[in-house]
Amino acid sequence: MEERKFDKNSLIGFLLIGGILLWMLYINQPEETAVDPDTTEQVSDTATTEDATTSAVDESVEPEVTSNAVTQGDSTAVQELQNRLGSFAYSGTLPSAKDATTTLENDVLRLEISNQGGYVVEAMMKEHTTYAGEPVYLIKDGNNEFNLQFSAENRLLNSKDLYFEPSLTQNGANQVLSMKLKTSANAYLEYRYEIKPGEYMLDFNIRSQGLEGVVDTSQPIYLDWKLKGYRHAKSITYENRYTRLTYEYEDEDFSKLSPSGEDDEVEKDVNWMNFRQHFFSSMLLTDTEFPEVAFSSEDLVKDEEVDTVYTKKYGAKMLLEPQAGGLSYNMNMYYGPTDYQIFKGYDRNLDEAMPLGWGIFGMINKYLIIPVFGVLSNWFPAGIAIIVLTILFKLLLSPVQYKQYVSQAKMKVLKPEMDEIRKKYEGNQMKIQQETMKLQSATGASPLKGCLPALLQIPVFYALFTFFPTAFDLRQKSFLWAEDLSSYDTIAELPFHIPFYGDHVSLFPILASIAIFVYMMMSTGQSMQAQQQPGMPNMKFLMYLSPLFMLVFFNNYASGLSLYYLTSNLITIGIMLVIKNVIIDEDKIHARIQENKKKPRKQNRFQRKMAEMMEQAEAQKKAQKK
Structure with missing residues (x-):
């Protein structure tokens, strides 16, 4: 806000104006006059008529009428008022015609x-x-x-x-x-x-x-x-x-x-x-x-x-x-x-005025996230309610995450054989991709099977992304060092402004960025080379991009949202460690893959179409060499 400074000259000016007004009021005191209530030729006091004469609406016509003339019973001034307002001049002569x-x-x-x-x-x-x-x-x-x-x-x-x-x-x-x-x-x-x-x-x-x-x-x-x-x-x-x-x-x-x-x-x-x-x-x-x-x-x-x-x-x-x-x-x-x-209580569709997301994202917010968080916030402080909400949703999505990790484990087990294919057909990217797809089809392993479970989580993640910035229950609720979970959590003020980042340092986005990086190392990093095929995005680049995005752009976001991402990724890391060290046995997965190789595996329509296209491309390539 702009700082309001004391202005000595303005004070002197106001005192002079006030003195002049008091002097004018003293010399222009109205005489006691009988007034016919059905007419508008007499106004009761100076303030009333002064405001009334300035209340004309048609801004293109502004004849000058002095409050003093009306106060003294000058019918000409009232006539001027009537000329400007017509029948509505009546309101200009009522006691309410003053700034109140x-x-x-x-x-x-x-x-x-x-x-x-x-x-x-x-x-x-x-x-x-x-x-x-x-x-x-x-x-x-x-x-x-x-x-x-x-x-x-x-x-x-x-x-x-x-x-x-x-x-x-x-x-x-x-x-x-x-x-x-x-x-x-x-x-x-x-x-x-x-x-x-x-x-x-x-x-x-x-x-x-x-x-x-x-x-x-x-x-x-x-x-x-x-x-x-x-x-x-x-x-x-x-x-x-x-x-x-x-x-x-x-x-x-x-x-x-x-x-x-x-x-x-x-x-x-x-x-x-x-x-x-x-x-x-x-x-x-x-x-x-x-x-x-x-x-x-x-x-x-x-x-x-x-x-x-x-x-x-x-x-x-x-x-x-x-x-x-x-x-x-x-x-x-x-x-x-x-x-x-x-x-929602007014039953007038007013909730549509809130940015809760479109389509399925808005439905998840309205019928799942908002009711659950409403119950939790009645039992726990806002920060604890966010953590409990995150735990509930991670448990709800844990079967999906389990399938995602099993797929990643299969790709890890297949990595030596995929390396052999790359070495054998070095320089022939089309053949490498063709043989890799055959191997994945025969063993029942595919990078797409790891991606699909992740895609199923996106609607929930996006719904939560739109929920936290609009959750009124988080406004001015504190947690740990965050004074307001609906705003950023400042741990240090900067003497300068950094574009996109701001002039302060928020701690929750830093912690969330570290957690995301660890998670990306565990999930993307272990299967990065196995999945790095022609035409696929650079997974190593994505591994560094996500934490950087969180660190920079979430510095000015609601700290409640950063708290959610921090908690979510810590829980995900914990679940992945349990799945890897307790639930999943990579030796058993390898043995199962070898058994799958021996069984004839029927290709689905998409796989057959892709195989046909690749065979045609390979044939065209050979024909061109001849």
Whole structure:
């Protein structure tokens, strides 16, 4: 954050301005005047009329009206106000036409709703703090704008510039706030908010009454929502990666805008939208689909080295369809955690707003990993829950890993015979490959059999990769030296910034990298030469690449994810040692292979096709030599 410094000159300036204002208020004290409540030619106090005269909406027309003239009962000033606002000038003369807010709150959420515009100008989470220990604000200091744009009496008006009259009441245990933009005592546009105890979701309604002759429904009516997302996490880049605009449209279709650069999209029949800020969300949901919405997103984070206040700038301009009696939209607003369990409880497909992976990866997260981790986190601290979760999944996948290691052991036993084939047909790569495949087919050993079990583990590994960065239960939960498992674990600060690595050193990625290297040495290293055939990737290169990738790119990732990889690879190393030294007998495997050689082995369709292709290639090669 930018450091706020004390400015002596600004203080002197504010004192001088304050003195001038006090002097003007003293010499312009209003006289006691009887006022007809049905007219708008007299305004009750200076502050009210001063704000009212600046609340015009049509930005192309801004006639100058002084608050002093209205305060003194000058009918010309009121006429100017009426010329600008028409019937809505009535609201500009009410006591609410001043910069004030009304508090709407429960035990988890506090909202401040402004008279000007009638929308939320402050939203604070009561139970959550930022990485710096400050309260989490989703809305504050003008980062949010919520505007209804409509035509009335040949004027284009914006509700964000007009003044609403607040009325706060109780509906049982719920707080209800009615904000009315009036043209008369019984004709108004209303925003109605209702908040329930313990809920981040509140009811929100827009409706109009008695405005049939005022609001021009033949012209488009737009609800325009803009919000800049605040930074809440230690790593700007990491938080910004999971900060994204998502929405549902056209009967359970889901989409999102790009997390980088600038992006925009126009969609039909939108049900809800989420201005997601990694672990927190600002959402708008509607019972009546928006016929058309123009979405926009702009990435405000340009460099990890720059201390940025905001991450993304979001926008959604929604087309509203008025009913016969005017506007009537039943909606909901949500200001709270991006938590799967909370989202799932509303039964509105809100969990699709979370980056849990597509297809089978998302299903594994939703129906396996999240429920299991939810149970474990109720029994254990977050770090222990990750370790237990890892153990359970490694045990679940151990039969697959056993088959993988048996295949590797077979390839190791066959290595001397494969070396003989290479020596015998040296210089003829086609013949080497052909004879090697015959040997593998006869003995029932193949490098593909080692790869297939590994491929079966990928969906689970990828699902876990997407789960940990989005698990709200890990946020600000400590383990060992890691202060927050949802962020990186710093053991040393660097005096400079390294591209891709950062300006700090995280310990869990280092330990995980070492564990991965040991595992790669044990698994890939022992069969590297046996599997190194023409056309296959350089296994030695891969053996060094994986640990290096973990070391560099996971330095800024959630330490919970690095803890998982560390634990996973330590368990895998342990399982491999047990399989190798206790379960698998390589001498027995060798004897079984020799027995398999004596038996006629039927080739499958793929093997026959490959053999035919290689024989044809060999024949063509011989023909060319002739």
